[in-house]
Every structure is written in C-alpha cells, then in structure tokens.
Amino acid sequence: MAAKPRPSRLSDDQLFDWLRLVRSENVGPRTFRALIDRYGGARAALEALPELARRGGAPRPIRLATVEEVERELGIALRLGVRFVASSEPDYPPLLGEIDSAPPLLACRGRIEALRQPTAAIVGSRNASAAGLTFADRLARGLGRAGYVVVSGLARGIDQRSHAASIETGAVGVLAGGHAKPYPNEAVPLIERMVEFGAVVSEMPIGQEPRGRDFPRRNRIVSGLALGTIVVEAARGSGSLITARFALEQNRQVFAVPGSPLDPRAEGTNDLLKQGATICTSVEDVVTALAPMRSRDLFSALEEGGAGGRERASFAIGREPESGVSPDDRFEQAHGPNDSAADRLDAVRDRIAALLGPSPVGLDDLARAADASARETRVALMELELAGRAEFSGGDRVAARIAGEAG
Amino acid sequence: MAAKPRPSRLSDDQLFDWLRLVRSENVGPRTFRALIDRYGGARAALEALPELARRGGAPRPIRLATVEEVERELGIALRLGVRFVASSEPDYPPLLGEIDSAPPLLACRGRIEALRQPTAAIVGSRNASAAGLTFADRLARGLGRAGYVVVSGLARGIDQRSHAASIETGAVGVLAGGHAKPYPNEAVPLIERMVEFGAVVSEMPIGQEPRGRDFPRRNRIVSGLALGTIVVEAARGSGSLITARFALEQNRQVFAVPGSPLDPRAEGTNDLLKQGATICTSVEDVVTALAPMRSRDLFSALEEGGAGGRERASFAIGREPESGVSPDDRFEQAHGPNDSAADRLDAVRDRIAALLGPSPVGLDDLARAADASARETRVALMELELAGRAEFSGGDRVAARIAGEAG
Numbered sequence: 001m002a003a004k005p006r007p008s009r010l011s012d013d014q015l016f017d018w019l020r021l022v023r024s025e026n027v028g029p030r031t032f033r034a035l036i037d038r039y040g041g042a043r044a045a046l047e048a049l050p051e052l053a054r055r056g057g058a059p060r061p062i063r064l065a066t067v068e069e070v071e072r073e074l075g076i077a078l079r080l081g082v083r084f085v086a087s088s089e090p091d092y093p094p095l096l097g098e099i100d101s102a103p104p105l106l107a108c109r110g111r112i113e114a115l116r117q118p119t120a121a122i123v124g125s126r127n128a129s130a131a132g133l134t135f136a137d138r139l140a141r142g143l144g145r146a147g148y149v150v151v152s153g154l155a156r157g158i159d160q161r162s163h164a165a166s167i168e169t170g171a172v173g174v175l176a177g178g179h180a181k182p183y184p185n186e187a188v189p190l191i192e193r194m195v196e197f198g199a200v201v202s203e204m205p206i207g208q209e210p211r212g213r214d215f216p217r218r219n220r221i222v223s224g225l226a227l228g229t230i231v232v233e234a235a236r237g238s239g240s241l242i243t244a245r246f247a248l249e250q251n252r253q254v255f256a257v258p259g260s261p262l263d264p265r266a267e268g269t270n271d272l273l274k275q276g277a278t279i280c281t282s283v284e285d286v287v288t289a290l291a292p293m294r295s296r297d298l299f300s301a302l303e304e305g306g307a308g309g310r311e312r313a314s315f316a317i318g319r320e321p322e323s324g325v326s327p328d329d330r331f332e333q334a335h336g337p338n339d340s341a342a343d344r345l346d347a348v349r350d351r352i353a354a355l356l357g358p359s360p361v362g363l364d365d366l367a368r369a370a371d372a373s374a375r376e377t378r379v380a381l382m383e384l385e386l387a388g389r390a391e392f393s394g395g396d397r398v399a400a401r402i403a404g405e406a407g
Numbered sequence: 408m409a410a411k412p413r414p415s416r417l418s419d420d421q422l423f424d425w426l427r428l429v430r431s432e433n434v435g436p437r438t439f440r441a442l443i444d445r446y447g448g449a450r451a452a453l454e455a456l457p458e459l460a461r462r463g464g465a466p467r468p469i470r471l472a473t474v475e476e477v478e479r480e481l482g483i484a485l486r487l488g489v490r491f492v493a494s495s496e497p498d499y500p501p502l503l504g505e506i507d508s509a510p511p512l513l514a515c516r517g518r519i520e521a522l523r524q525p526t527a528a529i530v531g532s533r534n535a536s537a538a539g540l541t542f543a544d545r546l547a548r549g550l551g552r553a554g555y556v557v558v559s560g561l562a563r564g565i566d567q568r569s570h571a572a573s574i575e576t577g578a579v580g581v582l583a584g585g586h587a588k589p590y591p592n593e594a595v596p597l598i599e600r601m602v603e604f605g606a607v608v609s610e611m612p613i614g615q616e617p618r619g620r621d622f623p624r625r626n627r628i629v630s631g632l633a634l635g636t637i638v639v640e641a642a643r644g645s646g647s648l649i650t651a652r653f654a655l656e657q658n659r660q661v662f663a664v665p666g667s668p669l670d671p672r673a674e675g676t677n678d679l680l681k682q683g684a685t686i687c688t689s690v691e692d693v694v695t696a697l698a699p700m701r702s703r704d705l706f707s708a709l710e711e712g713g714a715g716g717r718e719r720a721s722f723a724i725g726r727e728p729e730s731g732v733s734p735d736d737r738f739e740q741a742h743g744p745n746d747s748a749a750d751r752l753d754a755v756r757d758r759i760a761a762l763l764g765p766s767p768v769g770l771d772d773l774a775r776a777a778d779a780s781a782r783e784t785r786v787a788l789m790e791l792e793l794a795g796r797a798e799f800s801g802g803d804r805v806a807a808r809i810a811g812e813a814g
Contacts, residue, residue, distance in 0.1 A: 131669045258665030258677055261688035262538045270665055270688045273680070281668035281677045 010086050016070060017042035018086055022104050023065035023073070023205060024049060026386045029101045033087075034382045036104075049386060055346075056380075056387030057353065076206050081195075082107050082179045095119065099224040099250045100396045103203035107179055110195030114149050114170040118294045120286060121151040121222050121247070123240040124158025124232035125265055132158060132233035132265065135257060137165040139230065142283030144169025148290075149198065151225045153218060153243075154187045158232045167193050172225065175202040176218040177210030219243040220250075227293045228253030230280050234268030241268050244277070253289055255280040348372040349380040353400075356390055360397035417493050423477060424449035425493055429511050430472035430480070430612055431456060433793045436508045440494075441789045443511075456793060462753075463787075463794030464760065483613045488602075489514045489586045502526060506631040506657045507803050510610035514586055517602030521556050521577040525701045527693060528558040528629050528654070530647040531565025531639035532672055539565060539640035539672065542664060544572040546637065549690030551576025555697075556605065558632045560625060560650075561594045565639045574600050579632065582609040583625040584617030626650040627657075634700045635660030637687050641675030648675050651684070660696055662687040755779040756787040760807075763797055767804035 010018060021042040022032055027049075035045035046064060053062035077083065085091045085106045093115035096102050106112075120143050122136055140150045140162040149170035152159040163171045171194045177183050179202055182191055191200050203221065204214065219242050223229045229247040231254070234240040244254045256277040259266020273279055278289050351370040355361075361369075367377040381398055384390035391401040417425060428449040429439055434456075442452035453471060460469035484490065492498045492513045500522035503509050513519075527550050529543055547557045547569040556577035559566040570578045578601045584590050586609055589598055598607050610628065611621065626649050630636045636654040638661070641647040651661045663684040666673020680686055685696050758777040762768075774784040788805060791797035798808040 131667050135668055257668060258673070258680065258686075259667050260538050260670075260673075261542055261664060263667075266665070266667075267688075270686065273665065273686050274688075274692075279665075279677065279680050281674075281681075285681075 009089050014042065015084060015086065016074070017046060018105055019073065019084065020065045020067070020070045021046055021049075023070065025063040026053070026388050028385055028392055029103055030392050031382045031385045032104045034378055038379075052383050053386040053388075056349065056383030056385070057389055058387035062386060073206050076180055077107065080109065080179050080206070082109050082206065084108070085112055093119075093225055095227065096221065096224045099220070101220060101392065102224065103221065105203065107202045107204075107206060108199050109179060109191075109201075110199035111170075111197065112199050112201070114172060114198050115225060117149045117170060118147060118290065119149045119151055119172070119226045120290065121226035121229040121243070122158065122162035122232060123152055123219075123222065123229060123234075123243045125234055125238060125240065126155050126157040126159075127265075128157035128161070128233050129263070129265055132257075133161045136161045136232045139232070139280075139283060139286070140165035140171075143286060146283060146287050148287075151222055153215075153222050154182075154184070154191070154200070156184060156186070158240075160187060160190060162232075163190055163194055166198075168197060171198040173198075173200045174218050174221045174225070175200060175204065175210070176214040178202055178204045178206040178208040180207045181209045183210050215239055216242050220246040223247035223252055224250055226252060227290045228255055228286060230255040230257065230286060231269050231272060231277075232257045233259065233265040234272075235264050236267045236271065238268050241272070244272055253278060253293070255286055255289070257281065345376060345379060348376045349383060352377065352380045353384055353389060356384075356398065356400040358399055358402065360393045360399040362397050366398065416496050421449065422491060422493065423481070424453060425512055426480065426491065427472045427474070427477045428453055428456075430477065432470040433460070433795050435792060435799055436510055437799050438789050438792045439511045441785055445786075445789075459790050460793040460795075463756065463790030463792070464796055465794035469793060480613050483587055484514060487516065487586050487613070489516050489613065491515070492519055500526075500632055502634065503628065503631045506627070508627060508799065509631065510628065512610065514609045514611075514613060515606055516586060516598075516608075517606035518577075518604065519606050519608070521579060521605050522632060524556045524577060525554060525697065526556045526558055526579070526633045527697065528633035528636040528650070529565065529569035529639060530559055530626075530629065530636060530641075530650045532641055532645060532647065533562050533564040533566075534672075535564035535568070535640050536670070536672055539664075540568045543568045543639045546639070546687075546690060546693070547572035547578075550693060553690060553694050555694075558629055560622075560629050561589075561591070561598070561607070563591060563593070565647075567594060567597060569639075570597055570601055573605075575604060578605040580605075580607045581625050581628045581632070582607060582611070582617070583621040585609055585611045585613040585615040587614045588616045590617050622646055623649050627653040630654035630659055631657055633659060634697045635662055635693060637662040637664065637693060638676050638679060638684075639664045640666065640672040641679075642671050643674045643678065645675050648679070651679055660685060660700070662693055662696070664688065752783060752786060755783045756790060759784065759787045760791055760796060763791075763805065763807040765806055765809065767800045767806040769804055773805065 021027055021035065036042060039045040039048055049062055049064060085108055087097055087102050087104050091112050092106065122140055124132060124136060136158045143150055144166040149172055150162055150166035151172045151174065152162045154160065154163065154173040154175060163173055173191065173194055175182060182188050194200055216239070219239060223243050223246040229243055229252060231240045231244050247254045254272060254277040256269040256272035257280050258273060259269060261270065278285065280286055348370055352366060355366060355369050363377060367374055370377065372380070381390055385392070389401055390398055392398050428434055428442065443449065446452040446455055456469055456471060492515055494504055494509050494511050498519050499513065529547055531539060531543060543565045550557055551573040556579055557569055557573040558579045558581065559569045561567065561570065561580040561582060570580055580598065580601055582589060589595055601607055623646065626646060630650050630653040636650055636659060638647045638651050654661045661679060661684040663676040663679035664687050665680060666676055668677065685692065687693055755777055759773060759779070762773060762776050770784060774781055777784065779787070788797055792799070796808055797805055799805050
C-alpha cells in the first residue's frame with residue numbers, strides 16, 4: 001500500500017480560498033473534492049468554475065462567493081471563537097473524513113480534538129417520553145464513562161438530554177445552521193457548557209439560519225462522526241430514522257432501543273430492529289458491539305504536518321490519491337486539448353443529464369447506463385452539479401436538481 | 408420413505424393399560440415410549456416393570472398404579488366430560504406428537520380437534536402491565552381472525568387475557584394439574600367458555616393439585632402444541648422464558664414483544680430479542696413468520712383407523728418404527744437369553760449411572776462417555792428412570808435424579 005499523504009495545515013491564504021470555494025454556488029462536498037483533485041488547489045478551481053458551470057449547461061453565470069463575504073465570515077468566526085478545520089488537516093475528525101460527503105471545512109467551537117476519541121451518536125424524538133429521556137441520560141453517562149464521546153444534533157428532547165449527560169466526558173453537537181444563529185435558541189446555554197470539554201460544529205455559512213432541508217444534511221454529519229448511532233425513541237417518519245439510514249450508508253453500526261408496540265414513539269425504533277439494527281437496552285450492548293471498531297488505528301495520535309504544502313481535499317483512510325497520474329494529467333485526459341476526448345465528454349454529459357430524474361441513482365448504475373467510464377461520469381456530474389442540474393444525496397447517489405430549489 | 412403407520416384408536420382395555428402405565432412410578436413420556444416400543448403394548452410393559460426397575464437399581468419395589476386408582480380416574484373423567492387421547496390416536500394434536508417428551512395420554516375437555524388448525528402460543532407475566540394485557544388481547548384476536556388457534560397456560564395476566572380474546576376462534580389452555588383441580592381457581596368460568604369452541608388439556612392425574620415443578624412441565628406442552636410461541640411480557644427469570652426455551656428446543660419459532668429498557672417486565676423479552684427471537688409488534692409479524700410452517704401437511708384431515716390394532720406410543724412424523732426388527736427381537740438382543748449381552752448391559756447401566764450428575768447431559772455425549780451404543784444407552788436409561796435414578800429434561804437431556812425428589 002502506498003504511504004498515506006502526511007496531513008498538514010492549510011496556510012491562511014489556502015483557507016481563504018477553500019472557504020470561498022465551499023461557499024460558492026452549487027459546490028457540494030463531492031464537487032469540492034473533485035475540483036481540488038483536478039485543479040490541485042482551491043484558487044485554480046475557483047478560476048475554472050465559471051467555464052465548468054457553463055459547460056454543464058448552467059442557465060446563467062455561476063455565482064462565486066465574493067472576497068467580502070469570505071472576509072466577513074472569517075471575521076465573525078474570530079469574534080465567536082470559531083475556527084475552521086479542513087478535511088486535509090490533522091485535526092479533522094477521522095471518522096467523518098471517511099464518508100463520501102464529508103464537509104470540506106468544519107467550523108468548530110471548543111475542543112475538536114475530542115473527536116479523536118471513540119464516538120457514539122445518540123439521537124431521538126424531540127417530544128420524547130420521560131422514559132426515553134431517562135434512558136438517553138443513562139446511556140450518555142455510561143458511554144462517557146466507557147471512554148466514548150457522545151455526538152448529537154442539539155435538538156430538544158433526546159438530543160439535548162444526551163448532550164447534557166455527557167458534558168464532562170466530551171459532548172459534541174452538530175448545528176443545522178451557522179454558529180452565529182444557533183438553533184434551537186434554547187440550546188445556547190447548553191452549547192456554552194459543551195464547548196469546554198467537547199465541541200459544537202457546523203458546515204454551514206456562519207450567519208445561516210437553518211432551513212428545513214439543512215436538518216437531514218446535518219444528520220449525515222452526526223452519524224458520520226460516530227462509530228455507531230443509537231436511536232432512543234422515534235416515531236415513524238422521525239428525522240432520527242434519517243440519521244440511522246445515513247449511518248447504514250456510511251457502514252456504521254445502527255442501534256435501536258426497543259419499546260412497547262403500543263407506544264407510537266417506539267414504532268420507528270422497533271421497525272429498525274426488524275430491519276436488523278442491533279438492540280440496545282444497556283450501555284454494554286453498545287460498548288460490546290463497538291469494541292472491534294474502536295480498536296482501529298483511527299484514533300491514534302496523528303503527526304501534524306507544517307503549514308502550507310500541497311492541498312488535499314480529504315484525508316480519509318482508503319482514499320489514496322490515484323498514483324502515477326498528476327491531477328493535471330487527469331484533467332488533460334478528460335478535457336482535451338484532444339478535441340475528440342472533449343467531444344466525447346460533452347456527449348457523456350448530455351446522456352447523463354438526460355438519464356437523471358427525481359429519484360437518486362447510484363453512480364455505478366449511472367455510468368453503465370450512460371456507457372461512460374467512472375472518471376467521465378465524475379467529471380460530467382461535477383459540471384452538472386456546478387450548473388445546478390444535479391444533486392448528490394446520501395450513499396453516493398445522485399438525482400436531477402429540481403428547478404427553483406437552488407440556494 | 409416408509410409409509411406412515413395408520414393411526415387408530417385404542418380399545419377400552421388398551422386405554423386402561425396405557426393410563427395405568429403412565430400413572431405408574433417413574434414412567435416419564437420417554438420411558439413410556441421406550442416400553443411400548445420394546446414390549447409391543449402397555450400390558451406387557453406393566454408386567455415387565457418390576458424386574459426392569461430392580462435391574463436399574465431401585466432401592467425398593469416400583470409402585471404400579473393400582474386397578475382401583477385407574478378405575479377411579481376414568482370415572483371422574485367421565486363425570487367431568489374429560490376424555491383421553493393417546494399419542495397413537497388420530498385426534499392427538501399433531502404438533503405435540505412431534506416433541507420428544509410428548510405426553511402419551513392427554514386428558515381433554517372440549518374440542519381437541521381445534522388443535523388440527525395452525526396454532527400459536529401467547530404467554531407472559533402474571534402481573535402484566537395494562538399495555539401488555541392490551542397487546543395480548545389484540546394479538547390473540549388478530550391471530551384468531553387469521554385462522555390460528557391460540558394456546559396458553561391459563562395463568563393470571565397475559566395467559567387469561569389471550570384465552571378470553573380468542574374464545575370464538577378456538578382457545579386452548581393447558582393445566583399444570585389435573586382437570587378436577589383446575590388452577591388457578593379464578594380461571595374456572597373462563598375454562599367453561601373455552602371448551603365450547605376450544606379445549607383444555609392436562610397430562611396430570613385428574614385429581615392432582617399442581618406442584619411447583621409441574622408448571623415448567625406444563626410449559627413444554629404449551630410450546631409443543633404451537634408452531635410458534637410469543638412472549639408478550641416477561642421479567643428476567645419469568646416462567647414464560649422457560650416456555651420460550653422449550654419452544655427453541657422443539658425447533659419452534661420464538662417471538663418476543665419489545666419493551667422499554669426501563670420496564671422490568673420487558674427485560675426477559677428484550678433478552679430474547681438479543682438471543683435471536685423474532686420481534687413481534689403486530690399480528691402480521693407472527694403470521695408472516697409462521698406462514699411457511701403453516702403449509703406443512705400436518706393439518707390436513709387425518710384418516711381415522713378402526714378401534715384396536717397394534718399400539719404405538721407415538722404418531723410423530725419422522726419417528727418411524729425401526730423396520731425389520733420386531734420389538735421382541737430388539738428386547739432379546741438387549742436382554743438375553745444371551746448371557747454375555749445381559750452382562751454387557753449391566754456394565755453399561757453401571758457406567759451410565761456413575762456418569763450421570765445433577766447437570767443434564769445429551770444422550771449422544773452420554774453414550775460416547777459410556778462407550779455404549781445408542782440402543783444400550785436407551786435401555787439403560789429406561790431402567791434407571793424406572794428405578795428413580797435418572798430423569799429426563801428438555802431437549803433429550805438426562806440427569807441424575809436427586810434423592811428425595813421422587814413422587
């Protein structure tokens with residue numbers, strides 16, 4: 001196996017460009033990574049964006065984040081004690097770095113290094129029962145004592161109770177919006193306590209109020225930070241079940257706490273058990289099931305590289321750069337100057353755009369249907385996403401972007 | 408496969424001898440079957456008993472049931488509307504006939520033919536919660552509508568609620584004692600309603616008050632009558648878990664209803680789920696899981712043979728008589744006149760008696776340890792059981808009988 005790239009911190013200039021790129025229109029986590037891989041850095045990617053979006057069929061010029069917007073976000077971050085951790089940096093939470101849609105930049109308050117410990121997510125209903133809250137409390141305390149950091153989504157009910165019960169052992173919350181608009185507002189005193197031993201993180205622009213669709217996005221980070229996700233109470237259709245689905249897609253363990261068949265708040269968890277989730281009635285159930293994962297080398301102390309150096313969008317285990325081919329070579333291969341290759345890519349992009357519909361499809365199926373290579377498919381999807389015509393969802397699946405939903 | 412023996416009814420004389428044999432000291436279901444297999448009938452077995460027990464090392468002569476005792480039991484049965492169904496008869500519940508320890512005679516009130524329909528057992532705590540009772544009611548009603556007869560143990564709580572909810576669709580109760588001493592007494596009005604469409608059965612002497620150890624014995628019949636056993640509520644150590652264990656040993660499906668980890672009445676059921684029981688939160692869960700078993704040919708109408716004919720202790724599928732060797736041949740092979748074979752059997756019996764301890768062991772392991780054939784082991788154990796020195800437990804396992812526990 002090739003040696004892993006040595007993680008290193010971004011320079012201030014590089015961070016500025018990363019933030020500008022990540023805040024530009026239609027740049028999702030996968031496209032961000034593809035851009036950095038192809039252009040070798042965020043600045044070059046920013047320069048290429050307008051042409052890529054045009055090629056993808058954007059109806060109007062792509063909107064890049066302005067220098068002023070980025071300066072303002074950095075300024076607010078400084079004032080709030082928020083710092084940015086890039087997916088290429090040694091502090092980036094190692095488990096999160098493994099998921100397909102890992103945020104390129106995580107805005108953090110508190111001790112992000114808490115996430116180098118084994119981590120479990122506890123999620124559940126906002127309108128939890130007294131029993132559910134008591135069990136979440138017991139579970140979070142027990143997991144903390146067992147050396148786990150507990151992650152959750154800061155929501156009322158199970159989430160907040162889990163955070164409160166694990167303050168001293170490291171509580172990590174994931175915001176659905178930006179740090180300057182903590183949601184729900186009632187969680188603010190809790191957040192202030194959490195950042196002392198734990199952390200609160202967000203991938204969203206610092207001034208962003210969370211919108212409805214930001215909550216499922218947030219949930220993929222909750223599950224992605226953890227070796228396993230425990231659903232304490234969930235009615236059918238509960239957002240906690242989305243977190244469980246993300247955990248499954250991320251190849252993480254899913255636990256469900258059983259409940260009476262007559263309790264609507266247990267319908268979702270009992271359904272998860274029917275689908276094969278691990279039953280959780282005690283801290284030991286979680287500790288036992290996660291023990292094998294815990295021993296992975298993810299949590300060993302990572303050497304820190306110096307500032308600067310070559311940018312890498314991700315620092316995930318198992319995602320080695322393709323050796324022997326430089327990013328520019330690869331770009332050349334896909335985009336010309338060879339005219340026939342460029343023509344072929346245009347044709348592939350058109351076929352893929354026509355194949356995409358409202359239901360997400362897997363990349364492999366899409367490539368097969370479009371009679372395209374994996375590389376051609378990735379390039380085409382990057383351009384389509386930048387043009388606002390394609391959208392990634394969980395589990396490396398992609399769908400047509402529904403018109404009017406841009407933002 | 409050899410053709411199945413055609414089931415036939417016992418003559419009145421044969422029934423008398425069966426009842427006398429089954430009520431004699433130390434004659435358990437397995438020994439009963441071994442005796443009938445070896446001696447061809449209950450009368451010959453009764454004659455052989457004293458010598459067999461002596462050979463097994465009985466400290467005093469074995470006590471046979473007296474003719475007067477048997478006459479009295481038959482008289483009480485007539486008065487109470489109880490009739491006896493032998494394991495060789497066509498009315499014997501087909502699923503019960505499959506288990507190792509099937510009672511040779513089942514004393515029945517009501518419509519024993521109800522047990523030719525698919526059957527599910529519902530069991531649970533005596534001190535059930537309101538939710539547990541409501542769920543048992545819903546489950547019993549739904550299973551009845553789905554064409555299932557519901558079996559349970561007549562106990563307070565979940566059992567009685569399950570019976571009451573399935574009266575019209577066929578409710579079958581299993582007594583731990585005899586029909587003349589129905590237990591618990593409060594169940595008497597329920598029993599009277601059950602016998603109209605369903606049945607109440609017992610393997611115990613008709614005048615027997617149930618003792619503590621009779622309840623687990625009863626539980627093997629509850630699970631043995633059913634394709635699957637559903638445990639609705641059970642604390643750790645609950646008798647319902649014994650029923651679940653019997654169901655497993657009998658290769659039947661075990662279902663458990665989940666509950667909150669904070670509810671002690673759900674500890675047993677949640678433990679069963681951890682051990683691989685099927686989760687049950689709805690009637691559909693049971694119906695779906697049992698559908699493949701339901702299609703077996705067990706429930707097709709069985710041809711009834713005429714009265715009399717050769718006695719067979721069991722009518723179980725897959726338990727063909729060993730062909731080509733008559734029972735007498737087999738007895739000859741084991742007991743002489745060949746002296747060296749008899750000497751060998753004495754030696755085997757001594758070795759087995761020495762090997763048995765308080766923890767039950769499997770017959771195969773025992774035969775291996777005693778360096779004996781399966782047939783020698785069966786004969787030796789039959790004699791040891793008759794002598795009150797060995798005792799079978801669930802799953803074809805045997806242990807030393809603890810002194811002073813005879814009765």
